[in-house]
Amino acid sequence: MPFTILKKQELVPTLHRMDIAAPRVAEKAMPGQFVILRIDECGERIPLTIADFDAADGTVTLIFQEIGKTTCQLASLGAGDSIADLAGPLGCASTIEKFGTVVCVGGGVGIAPIFPIARGLMEAGNKVISIIGARSADILFWEERMKEASSELYVTTDDGTKGHHGFVTDIVQNVIESGEQVDRVIAIGPPVMMRAVAGVTKPFGIKTVVSLNPIMVDGTGMCGACRVLVGGVTKFACVDGPEFDAHEVDFTLLMSRLAMYLPEEREALDYKAAEDPAV
Amino acid sequence: MKIKTESKPEKRSKMAKQSPSKRRSNFEEVALGYNRYEAVAEANRCLNCKKPPCIEGCPVGVDIPRFIRQIAEEDFDSAVLTLKSTNSLPAICGRVCPQETQCEAVCVLGKGGKGDPIAIGGLERFVADYEMEEGVTIPDLPSPTGRRVAVVGAGPAGLTAAAELAKIGHSVTVFESLHAAGGVLVYGIPEFRLPKSIVAAEVDFIRRLGVDMRMNSVIGKIGTVDELLRDYDAVFLGTGAGLPSFLGIDGENLNGVYSANEFLTRVNLMKAYLFPEFDTPVKKGRRTIVVGGGNVAMDSARCALRLGAGEVTIVYRRGEDELPARAEEVLNAKEEGIIFRLLTNPIRILGDGNNWVTGMECVNMELCEPDESGRCRPVPVPDTEHIIPADVVVIAIGTSPNPLVSMTTPDLEIAGYGTIVADETGATSKPGVFAGGDIVTGSATVISAMGAGKVAAKAIDEYVRGLSGYENLLNIT
Ligand SMILES: Cc1cc2nc3c(=O)[nH]c(=O)nc-3n(C[C@H](O)[C@H](O)[C@H](O)COP(=O)(O)OP(=O)(O)OC[C@H]3O[C@@H](n4cnc5c(N)ncnc54)[C@H](O)[C@@H]3O)c2cc1C
Ligand SMILES: Cc1cc2nc3c(=O)[nH]c(=O)nc-3n(C[C@H](O)[C@H](O)[C@H](O)COP(=O)(O)OP(=O)(O)OC[C@H]3O[C@@H](n4cnc5c(N)ncnc54)[C@H](O)[C@@H]3O)c2cc1C
Ligand code: SF4
Ligand code: FES
Numbered sequence: 148m149p150f151t152i153l154k155k156q157e158l159v160p161t162l163h164r165m166d167i168a169a170p171r172v173a174e175k176a177m178p179g180q181f182v183i184l185r186i187d188e189c190g191e192r193i194p195l196t197i198a199d200f201d202a203a204d205g206t207v208t209l210i211f212q213e214i215g216k217t218t219c220q221l222a223s224l225g226a227g228d229s230i231a232d233l234a235g236p237l238g239c240a241s242t243i244e245k246f247g248t249v250v251c252v253g254g255g256v257g258i259a260p261i262f263p264i265a266r267g268l269m270e271a272g273n274k275v276i277s278i279i280g281a282r283s284a285d286i287l288f289w290e291e292r293m294k295e296a297s298s299e300l301y302v303t304t305d306d307g308t309k310g311h312h313g314f315v316t317d318i319v320q321n322v323i324e325s326g327e328q329v330d331r332v333i334a335i336g337p338p339v340m341m342r343a344v345a346g347v348t349k350p351f352g353i354k355t356v357v358s359l360n361p362i363m364v365d366g367t368g369m370c371g372a373c374r375v376l377v378g379g380v381t382k383f384a385c386v387d388g389p390e391f392d393a394h395e396v397d398f399t400l401l402m403s404r405l406a407m408y409l410p411e412e413r414e415a416l417d418y419k420a421a422e423d424p425a426v
Numbered sequence: 427m428k429i430k431t432e433s434k435p436e437k438r439s440k441m442a443k444q445s446p447s448k449r450r451s452n453f454e455e456v457a458l459g460y461n462r463y464e465a466v467a468e469a470n471r472c473l474n475c476k477k478p479p480c481i482e483g484c485p486v487g488v489d490i491p492r493f494i495r496q497i498a499e500e501d502f503d504s505a506v507l508t509l510k511s512t513n514s515l516p517a518i519c520g521r522v523c524p525q526e527t528q529c530e531a532v533c534v535l536g537k538g539g540k541g542d543p544i545a546i547g548g549l550e551r552f553v554a555d556y557e558m559e560e561g562v563t564i565p566d567l568p569s570p571t572g573r574r575v576a577v578v579g580a581g582p583a584g585l586t587a588a589a590e591l592a593k594i595g596h597s598v599t600v601f602e603s604l605h606a607a608g609g610v611l612v613y614g615i616p617e618f619r620l621p622k623s624i625v626a627a628e629v630d631f632i633r634r635l636g637v638d639m640r641m642n643s644v645i646g647k648i649g650t651v652d653e654l655l656r657d658y659d660a661v662f663l664g665t666g667a668g669l670p671s672f673l674g675i676d677g678e679n680l681n682g683v684y685s686a687n688e689f690l691t692r693v694n695l696m697k698a699y700l701f702p703e704f705d706t707p708v709k710k711g712r713r714t715i716v717v718g719g720g721n722v723a724m725d726s727a728r729c730a731l732r733l734g735a736g737e738v739t740i741v742y743r744r745g746e747d748e749l750p751a752r753a754e755e756v757l758n759a760k761e762e763g764i765i766f767r768l769l770t771n772p773i774r775i776l777g778d779g780n781n782w783v784t785g786m787e788c789v790n791m792e793l794c795e796p797d798e799s800g801r802c803r804p805v806p807v808p809d810t811e812h813i814i815p816a817d818v819v820v821i822a823i824g825t826s827p828n829p830l831v832s833m834t835t836p837d838l839e840i841a842g843y844g845t846i847v848a849d850e851t852g853a854t855s856k857p858g859v860f861a862g863g864d865i866v867t868g869s870a871t872v873i874s875a876m877g878a879g880k881v882a883a884k885a886i887d888e889y890v891r892g893l894s895g896y897e898n899l900l901n902i903t
Pocket of ligand 3: 471472473474475478479480481490491494533534535543544546
């Protein structure tokens with residue numbers, strides 16, 4: 148039973164939003180969870196975070212960056228097309244409670260998964276200070292949505308084309324040093340960003356949560372591809388996570404495992420280019 | 427009618443195989459099956475014993491002498507019916523059952539070491555393949571009972587339970603977390619031992635019995651067992667033992683170190699051996715080490731070889747006699763050139779500065795005197811540490827049950843190691859919930875999982891018929 152794409156939109160260059168009809172997944176989805184999809188019979192299984200969901204409409208919203216074979220192929224599909232498989236919701240949901248003041252940090256495509264978490268935390272009665280960052284203004288997305296889902300919103304760009312000229316960590320540091328009583332920090336983005344945020348909050352002893360993105364296959368705890376080291380203990384991110392205590396995560400291991408298939412990923416792209424020069 | 431000759435050949439008909447030099451570089455089936463003449467000749471060796479021990483050796487009690495006699499009489503259609511009346515997946519069992527420790531182990535012809543037992547597995551495969559060539563007939567289904575059963579997991583246990591329940595007229599929905607049905611048959615056992623087209627044909631047969639197969643449905647995530655019980659009269663859990671164990675030694679998270687489950691899933695389910703035509707990659711090592719001595723280890727080693735590894739080594743801490751893998755597969759592996767380092771135990775996995783595996787440090791072992799349980803414990807021999815170089819390491823030391831279902835079903839009784847407690851009918855501690863296969867026994871065999879599925883189907887049938895309102899339903903339909 149294939150899954151139909153209802154809507155597809157390029158939010159900023161090479162970054163897409165896709166709404167897919169998956170009523171059962173939409174009904175159960177919670178902030179922080181993800182799906183694993185496979186485009187066709189030859190496809191790889193890749194995880195994407197559920198950036199939004201609408202149980203009434205039976206849709207899940209995915210936001211993805213074109214980075215390799217599968218995401219580029221996915222970007223070539225549009226409304227009315229379908230994908231072969233979509234399994235979810237997978238992983239543990241984000242802990243949404245009344246903590247007090249929570250800082251939500253989203254970097255790059257990580258803005259998408261931080262959105263439902265920020266919204267959930269607002270609904271739970273927290274003061275939500277959100278910080279979103281991108282390399283440049285033209286690839287920043289969902290600023291409006293994030294504004295609605297937060298008490299305060301800060302924007303940063305690496306090149307200074309919008310908001311604060313610098314990194315999200317600068318603002319995290321400022322907020323904490325401004326005397327704001329921060330009860331919790333949640334950061335989702337590239338591993339280097341998450342590691343940097345962890346580095347800022349650690350001296351202050353602020354509980355910090357990150358969502359890890361290791362390579363996955365089944366997403367149900369069956370293969371161990373997604374193993375990460377947290378507090379010296381091996382965990383399977385797909386079932387034990389994807390969220391973990393940032394101060395305990397071995398980011399170096401995460402990053403080197405993410406690079407495991409770089410030669411094969413290049414080969415897959417070359418093969419695809421040779422097959423179908425149009426895409 | 428055939429006239430039986432007095433003296434029977436003592437040697438079994440040999441089954442053709444791809445030569446080792448050829449097969450070590452392709453994923454096509456190794457054993458090629460009997461042709462008609464070979465099958466009839468083999469069947470003619472059967473003594474048709476009055477008290478056939480082979481039936482008792484078979485975990486599901488296939489009427490072995492009967493289907494063998496039907497082959498000898500060249501009445502293959504009847505042989506199909508005989509087999510299928512007790513075993514709904516004969517093409518699979520004929521290929522992967524450990525006959526040498528079951529039916530063939532007790533065959534009268536093999537007793538006293540005089541001759542070979544009948545090649546029961548080979549004959550079973552012959553009959554099943556004959557049926558597939560001729561076209562499978564779907565049995566007439568009884569009118570619907572109006573009862574609904576949910577089956578969780580599409581491995582041999584779940585598929586068998588689903589087929590049996592559908593044949594009685596119950597409405598069955600199978601929930602499977604992966605995108606394909608078959609369980610270990612599709613993600614674990616490689617193409618060269620069990621072609622996926624055969625599993626697909628068997629799954630298709632079950633679909634044609636009217637079973638609704640829902641892939642991509644992870645129970646515990648998309649719904650709980652309690653939620654299933656709201657929509658269904660009973661639930662069968664056949665979720666297998668799919669959680670990989672690691673050794674717990676240094677270096678296990680290095681790049682290039684796989685659990686057997688991941689390695690085999692990439693190669694078999696995701697078809698990484700056809701990369702880049704298929705998108706999923708797998709590391710093709712030049713030197714691969716596989717840790718373990720069971721079927722899973724043999725399959726991993728033989729896959730690694732076919733991916734192009736120049737050197738594949740099996741590291742196993744006990745001796746040749748203790749290898750848990752099927753004898754036939756050990757022989758196949760050896761013929762293909764896999765190196766066996768027996769009585770060898772890994773101590774740690776070594777890596778370079780970039781987190782890539784470079785080898786494994788091992789120590790030699792010796793078997794001490796058997797303990798009360800009769801098993802010899804391997805103990806390290808001092809000062810025998812040595813390093814085996816490798817760029818891929820596969821850990822194939824076993825699996826345990828996945829806790830996704832048990833975690834979300836609080837009133838389900840769980841035993842040590844996470845298996846679900848079920849009685850001999852498959853009934854669990856939770857009313858209306860039955861379980862069978864590896865999730866109950868821990869890693870076992872295809873046929874025992876099927877047997878459990880079948881027994882549970884019978885108990886489920888009785889249970890749902892006993893639910894109040896059944897009489898009324900029957901009158902309406
Ligand atoms: C829990 C989780 C949630 C994620 N959510 C999102 C999201 O919302 N939006 C988004 O754009 N990306 C997300 N990702 C990352 C996304 O899965 C990868 O970008 C995608 O798999 C790349 O596939 P590709 O074939 O296009 O690229 P490839 O060229 O195959 O790979 C590019 C890089 O992506 C990573 N990657 C490759 N295959 C996988 C895989 N099977 N699983 C995980 N990572 C892989 C590797 O680091 C690799 O170097 C998430 C990852 C995880 C684990
Ligand atoms: C590599 C390998 C080789 C083997 N070789 C042999 C052999 O030669 N001969 C032999 O007899 N036996 C062999 N075995 C053992 C045999 O395959 C198993 O004993 C048998 O498959 C068990 O069947 P099962 O139905 O209990 O579980 P499985 O085959 O494990 O099937 C369980 C299914 O349930 C699904 N599932 C799990 N959790 C959920 C959930 N929460 N929701 C939905 N679905 C779920 C899984 O995805 C899977 O498809 C081998 C095993 C392996 C791993
Ligand atoms: S034990 Fe062997 S010889 Fe006797 S009936 Fe069974 S298969 Fe035939
Ligand atoms: S992705 Fe396979 S165990 Fe997590």
